[in-house]
Amino acid sequence: MAEPVLEVSGLVKHYPLTRGILFRKQVGAVKAVDGVDFTLGRGETLGLVGESGCGKSTVARMLVSLERPTAGTIRYRGEDITRLSGKALKAVRRNIQMVFQDPYTSLNPRMTVGDIIGEPYEIHPEVAPKGDRRRKVQDLLDVVGLDPEYVNRYPHQFSGGQRQRIGIARALALRPEVIVADEPVSALDVSVQAQVINLLDRLQSEFELSCLFIAHDLSLVRHISDRVGVMYLGRIVEIGRDTEIYDHPTHPYTQALLSAVPVPDPEAREHRERIILAGDVPSPTNIPSGCRFRTRCWKAQERCALEVPALAVPEEFRRTTGPAAHDSACHFAEDVSIRRSAPEVVLPPEETREDHVNGSA
Amino acid sequence: MLLEVRDLHVEFRTRDGIARAVNGVTYGVDAGETLAVLGESGSGKSVTAQAVMGILDTPPGRITGGEILFQGRDLLKLKEEERRKVRGAEMAMIFQDALSSLNPVVCVGDQLGEMFVVHRGMGKKDARARAVELMDQVRIPGAKERVKDYPHQFSGGMRQRIMIAMAIALEPALIIADEPTTALDVTVQAQVMDLLAELQREYHMGLILITHDLGVVADVADRIAVMYAGRIVESAPVHDLYKAPAHPYTRGLLDSIPRLDQKGQELYAIKGLPPNLMHIPSGCAFHPRCPMARDVCRTDVPPPYEVSEDRASACHFWRECLDG
Numbered sequence: 001m002a003e004p005v006l007e008v009s010g011l012v013k014h015y016p017l018t019r020g021i022l023f024r025k026q027v028g029a030v031k032a033v034d035g036v037d038f039t040l041g042r043g044e045t046l047g048l049v050g051e052s053g054c055g056k057s058t059v060a061r062m063l064v065s066l067e068r069p070t071a072g073t074i075r076y077r078g079e080d081i082t083r084l085s086g087k088a089l090k091a092v093r094r095n096i097q098m099v100f101q102d103p104y105t106s107l108n109p110r111m112t113v114g115d116i117i118g119e120p121y122e123i124h125p126e127v128a129p130k131g132d133r134r135r136k137v138q139d140l141l142d143v144v145g146l147d148p149e150y151v152n153r154y155p156h157q158f159s160g161g162q163r164q165r166i167g168i169a170r171a172l173a174l175r176p177e178v179i180v181a182d183e184p185v186s187a188l189d190v191s192v193q194a195q196v197i198n199l200l201d202r203l204q205s206e207f208e209l210s211c212l213f214i215a216h217d218l219s220l221v222r223h224i225s226d227r228v229g230v231m232y233l234g235r236i237v238e239i240g241r242d243t244e245i246y247d248h249p250t251h252p253y254t255q256a257l258l259s260a261v262p263v264p265d266p267e268a269r270e271h272r273e274r275i276i277l278a279g280d281v282p283s284p285t286n287i288p289s290g291c292r293f294r295t296r297c298w299k300a301q302e303r304c305a306l307e308v309p310a311l312a313v314p315e316e317f318r319r320t321t322g323p324a325a326h327d328s329a330c331h332f333a334e335d336v337s338i339r340r341s342a343p344e345v346v347l348p349p350e351e352t353r354e355d356h357v358n359g360s361a
Numbered sequence: 362m363l364l365e366v367r368d369l370h371v372e373f374r375t376r377d378g379i380a381r382a383v384n385g386v387t388y389g390v391d392a393g394e395t396l397a398v399l400g401e402s403g404s405g406k407s408v409t410a411q412a413v414m415g416i417l418d419t420p421p422g423r424i425t426g427g428e429i430l431f432q433g434r435d436l437l438k439l440k441e442e443e444r445r446k447v448r449g450a451e452m453a454m455i456f457q458d459a460l461s462s463l464n465p466v467v468c469v470g471d472q473l474g475e476m477f478v479v480h481r482g483m484g485k486k487d488a489r490a491r492a493v494e495l496m497d498q499v500r501i502p503g504a505k506e507r508v509k510d511y512p513h514q515f516s517g518g519m520r521q522r523i524m525i526a527m528a529i530a531l532e533p534a535l536i537i538a539d540e541p542t543t544a545l546d547v548t549v550q551a552q553v554m555d556l557l558a559e560l561q562r563e564y565h566m567g568l569i570l571i572t573h574d575l576g577v578v579a580d581v582a583d584r585i586a587v588m589y590a591g592r593i594v595e596s597a598p599v600h601d602l603y604k605a606p607a608h609p610y611t612r613g614l615l616d617s618i619p620r621l622d623q624k625g626q627e628l629y630a631i632k633g634l635p636p637n638l639m640h641i642p643s644g645c646a647f648h649p650r651c652p653m654a655r656d657v658c659r660t661d662v663p664p665p666y667e668v669s670e671d672r673a674s675a676c677h678f679w680r681e682c683l684d685g
Contacts, residue, residue: 194628280549
C-alpha cells in the first residue's frame with residue numbers, strides 16, 4: 001500500500017446517557033463507535049459501508065474534528081490530531097475536508113455561492129491573498145462543472161446535484177490532501193448520482209486526493225473504492241481490497257449484506273440465494289457480549305458470546321495468499337460463495353432473540 | 362383487469378403557475394400481479410397513486426381528466442362517501458415513512474383495530490384480538506405483549522410491518538406501496554419486501570410498487586412502467602425491459618448503474634437535470650437530455666408506440682433504441 005496519510009487506531013466515541021436534572025449521573029452510554037482501526041494511503045479511496053447507526057458518520061465527523069473521540073488516536077502524517085488544539089489543529093483541518101450528505105442543509109441559504117466557496121479563505125487567509133479570491137472561486141466552479149458566472153447566486157437557485165457540486169468546490173478550496181465524503185449522493189436523484197460520482201472520481205485523480213467514501217449503496221462503493229471496510233455496531237468487521245470483500249467475503253455479516261442487495265437483473269431472481277437476517281441491529285446502548293453480530297448470526301456458538309473476535313486475517317487463511325486472506329473479525333470465518341453459503345432465512349438462537357426484542361424497543 | 366387508469370391528468374395550481382404533475386397516464390394491474398412504477402422525484406409516480414387512492418390534496422391539486430376504473434367502476438364518478446368505503450377496505454396504501462404515517466399518541470393495537478371498528482362495526486375487544494392476529498401475521502415477535510406499545514417503541518422495520526398489517530387488515534384487492542423500503546436498511550429491506558410478496562401471493566392481491574430503485578423492481582415486479590415528467594415513457598414485462606430497453610431514458614437509467622466490469626471507468630451519466638414541471642419541454646419531455654434526439658422530438662409528443670403485444674414505448678425512435 002502507498003504511504004499512509006491517515007492512521008486511525010482504537011477510535012472510540014461514546015455519548016453518555018444521563019438521568020436526573022440536579023444530580024446528573026451517567027446511566028449508560030451510546031457506543032456509537034467502539035474501537036475502529038484503519039489506515040488511508042496516499043491517493044487511495046477507502047469505502048466505508050454499513051447500515052444506519054453503525055457509526056460510519058461518527059467516524060467521519062471525528063476525522064474532520066467535528067467530534068472529539070472518547071479514546072483512540074487519529075494520526076495525520078504521524079501526528080495525533082485528537083490532541084491538537086488552537087493553531088496546530090487549524091493547520092491540520094485545512095488538509096482534511098468534508099463533503100456532507102445533504103446539499104440542502106449544508107449550504108447557508110443567506111450566503112451567495114461565491115461567499116460559501118470563498119469562506120474557507122477567510123479562515124485560512126494564507127492560502128489565497130484577498131485580491132485573488134474571486135478568481136479562485138470562479139476557477140473552482142469551473143472545476144466542478146458549474147458556470148463561473150454563478151458566483152452571485154444563492155443556493156436555492158440550484159438543483160440538488162448542482163448544490164452538491166458547490167459543496168465539493170468548498171471542500172476543495174483549500175487544496176486538502178484528504179476528503180471525507182459522507183453519503184455524498186444519497187440525497188440525489190438516480191440520474192444525477194452518476195454525474196456527481198464521476199466528478200468525485202475525476203477530481204480525486206486530478207488533485208491526488210486521499211478519500212474516505214461513506215455510503216450505504218454497496219455497488220456505488222465498489223465502483224469508487226480501492227479498499228472497503230464493513231462496519232457493524234461501531235466496529236469494522238471486515239476490511240480489504242474491493243475484490244476481497246465483494247467476491248470473497250469471509251464475515252457472515254458481509255455475506256448477508258451483499259446477498260440482501262437487490263440486483264438490477266430480473267434473470268437473477270430465481271437463481272440467487274439470499275441470506276435474510278432475522279430482526280434488527282441491537283441498540284448501541286446495549287451491545288451484545290463477545291461478537292456483536294452473534295445475535296443475528298446463523299453460525300453463532302458459545303465461543304462467540306465469550307470472546308470478542310479480533311479484526312485480523314483469520315487463522316485458516318493466514319498461510320494462504322488468496323483473496324480470502326484479509327482482515328475479518330469472525331471466529332468462524334469461511335470463504336464461501338455467497339450464493340451457497342447459508343439458509344434463506346436466518347433464525348438466531350431463541351434466548352438471544354428475547355434480548356434483541358427488548359433491545360430494539 | 363382489477364385497476365385501470367386511463368389518460369389521467371393532474372395539475373397543481375401554485376402561486377408561481379400551474380405544475381403539470383401527471384399528463385396522461387395509462388396503466389393497469391391484474392389481481393395477483395405486481396406492477397412497478399419507476400421514476401425519479403417529480404415524475405408524477407406518487408401523485409398518480411394518490412389520485413387512485415383518492416387522497417390527493419385538492420386544492421392545490423386538481424384532476425383535470427381521465428378515468429380510474431376499479432373493478433369496473435369509475436372511482437372519479439363516485440361520491441366521497443362511497444369512495445371512503447372503497448379506501449382501506451378494497452384498496453389500501455403503504456407509505457414510505459411509517460413513523461409519520463402512524464399516529465404517535467395512539468397505541469398500535471388501537472390503530473390496527475380501528476380498521477375493524479370503522480369498516481366492520483366490531484366491538485373494541487374483538488378488534489384488539491384481530492390486531493394481535495395481524496401483528497402475528499406480519500411476524501412481529503411477541504405480538505400479544507406489544508399490541509399496547511406506541512409507534513416510537515418499534516424499530517423502523519417493525520413499524521413498516523405495522524403499516525403492512527394495517528394495509529392487509531381488511532383483505533383489500535389492491536395494495537399501493539409508495540417506496541415502502543426506501544427508509545430502511547438493506548438487510549431489513551429484504552425482510553420487508555419478502556413479507557409483502559408473500560402476503561400478496563396469499564391473498565392474490567394486485568400490488569402497485571412505486572420506487573426509484575431498479576434493483577427492487579427486478580427482484581419483485583411482473584411488469585414495469587417507467588415515468589418521466591408525468592408520462593409513462595415505457596411499459597413492459599420486467600424481463601423484456603431489462604434485457605433491451607425501448608426508451609433512451611430507461612436505457613440511461615440502466616446504464617448508470619455501476620457494474621463490475623466497468624470499475625475504474627466513468628459511469629454513464631444522463632446529462633442535464635429532470636425537468637421543471639412548470640415548464641415541461643415541448644415535444645418529448647426527455648429531448649433536452651436525450652442522446653438520440655432529433656428535430657421531430659422537439660415538436661411532436663411521442664404517442665405510446667406498440668413495441669410488442671404487451672409492451673409500449675413513447676419514443677419516436679424506439680426501434681433504434683431497442684437495437685442498441
